[in-house]
Amino acid sequence: DTEVTxxxxxxxxxxxxxxxxxxxxxxxxxxxxxxxQKAKKPPELMFVYxxxxxxxxxxxxxxxxxxxxNSSLLNLHLHALQPEDSALYLCASSHKDGAYEQYFGPGTRxxxx
Amino acid sequence: xxxxxxxxxxxxxxxAASLELGCNYSYGxxxxxxxxxxxxxxxxxxxxxxxxxxxxxxxIKGFEAEFIKSKFSFNLRKPxxxxxxxxEYFCAVNEWIxxxxxxxxxxxxxxxxxxx
Numbered sequence: 072d073t074e075v076t077x078x079x080x081x082x083x084x085x086x087x088x089x090x091x092x093x094x095x096x097x098x099x100x101x102x103x104x105x106x107x108q109k110a111k112k113p114p115e116l117m118f119v120y121x122x123x124x125x126x127x128x129x130x131x132x133x134x135x136x137x138x139x140x141n142s143s144l145l146n147l148h149l150h151a152l153q154p155e156d157s158a159l160y161l162c163a164s165s166h167k168d169g170a171y172e173q174y175f176g177p178g179t180r181x182x183x184x
Numbered sequence: 185x186x187x188x189x190x191x192x193x194x195x196x197x198x199x200a201a202s203l204e205l206g207c208n209y210s211y212g213x214x215x216x217x218x219x220x221x222x223x224x225x226x227x228x229x230x231x232x233x234x235x236x237x238x239x240x241x242x243x244i245k246g247f248e249a250e251f252i253k254s255k256f257s258f259n260l261r262k263p264x265x266x267x268x269x270x271x272e273y274f275c276a277v278n279e280w281i282x283x284x285x286x287x288x289x290x291x292x293x294x295x296x297x298x299x300x
Contacts, residue, residue, distance in 0.1 A: 113274055113290035114228070127287060161228070170216055170235075170278060173288065175228040 074098075075176035077162050083182045086152060092179045094145040094162030102168050103145040105137060106161040108178070114161055120145060121168060152183045186211060188277050190291035197265055198299050205260040205294050207275030217258040218276040218288070219249055228274070234258065245269070267300045 075096045084090050094103065102121050106114035119127035120139040128137075134156075136148040145162055159180050163173040187210045197203060209215065219231040232243025239251040249260045258275060275291040 111272070111293070111295070113293050116287055119287065163228075172218060172230050172233050174230070175220075177227040 075162055075164055075174050077160075077176035077179050079179055080177065081180045081182075083184060084149065084152065085184055086154075088152075089148070089150045091149065092147040092160055092162075092181075094147075094176055095143055096164040096174070096176075097143055098164060098174065099142075100164035100166055100174075101142060102165045102171075103139065104163040104165075104173065105135075105145070105147050106163065106175075108159040108161055110159075114175075118147075149181075152181075154183050157181055157183045186277075186279060186289050188275055188289050188291040190273075190275055190294050192294045193292070194295045194297070196297045196299065199267055200264050201298075203260070203262040203265045203269070203296070205273055205275075205296070207258045207260065207291055209256050209258070209275075209277045209289075211256075211277065211279040213279055216278050217249075217251060219243065219247070219258075219260050220274045220276060220290075222272040222274065224271065231260070231273075265296070265298050267298045269296060270298045271296060 078093045104119050105117040107117055108114045116129050117131045118137045123139045134151045138146040159178040161178045162176040165171040165173045189208045191206050217234040220228045221231050222228050231247050232241050232249055234241050234251045242248045247262050249258055251258050273294045276288045278288050
C-alpha cells in the first residue's frame with residue numbers, strides 16, 4: 072500500500088475561520104511533509120516532520136500550524152488565512168528523510184474567500 | 185543556491201513521437217534524482233528515481249532517464265508517447281551534505297501535451 076490520503080478534498084473558508092487539513096499514511100514512513108502548490112507551479116515545501124518532530128519550517132506564516140499526533144497522521148491547522156493562501160495543499164511521506172522518494176497524497180484544494 | 189532547471193516549459197507532440205525532457209541541476213556533490221508526473225486532476229506520482237549505480241534508469245509506463253554527472257543532467261525520455269502521457273512533469277533533486285540529505289528541490293515543471 073503506497074497510499075497517502077488527505078481530507079477534505081475541497082475546502083472553502085473565510086478569512087476569520089479556523090479549519091484543519093488531515094493527512095494519513097500507513098506505510099510505516101517516519102518523515103511527513105506539507106507542501107503548497109499553486110496552479111502550474113512546482114510544490115513549495117512548508118513543513119517537515121521527522122519521527123513526529125518538526126524538523127523544518129520553511130518560514131511559513133504562523134496562520135499555518137502543523138501537528139503530528141502520531142507516526143501515521145499529519146494535520147495542518149488554518150486560522151485567519153488570506154486569499155493568496157488559496158492553493159492545493161499536498162501531504163507527502165517518505166521512509167526516513169528527504170533522501171528517499173516521497174509519496175504524495177491527492178491534495179486539498181483550498182479556497183479562501 | 186541550489187537550483188533545478190527544466191528549460192522546456194511546454195512541449196507539444198503527436199502520438200508515437202519520441203520524448204526527451206531536459207533537467208539540469210546546480211549541485212556539485214552527491215545527489216538523488218527523481219522525476220514526478222502530475223496527470224490532470226491527479227496527485228504527483230513518482231515516475232523514476234536515481235540513487236546510485238547504472239546511470240540509465242527505467243521507470244513506470246515506459247519512461248527512462250539518464251544521469252550524466254559531467255553535465256549535471258537527468259533527462260527524461262520515452263521512445264513513443266501516447267495521448268495518456270499528457271501531464272505536467274517535474275524533475276526533483278536532493279543533495280547530500282555532511283551525511284544528511286537536504287530537502288527536495290523541484291524544477292519549474294514541463295507541461296507535455298500529446299495530440300491524438
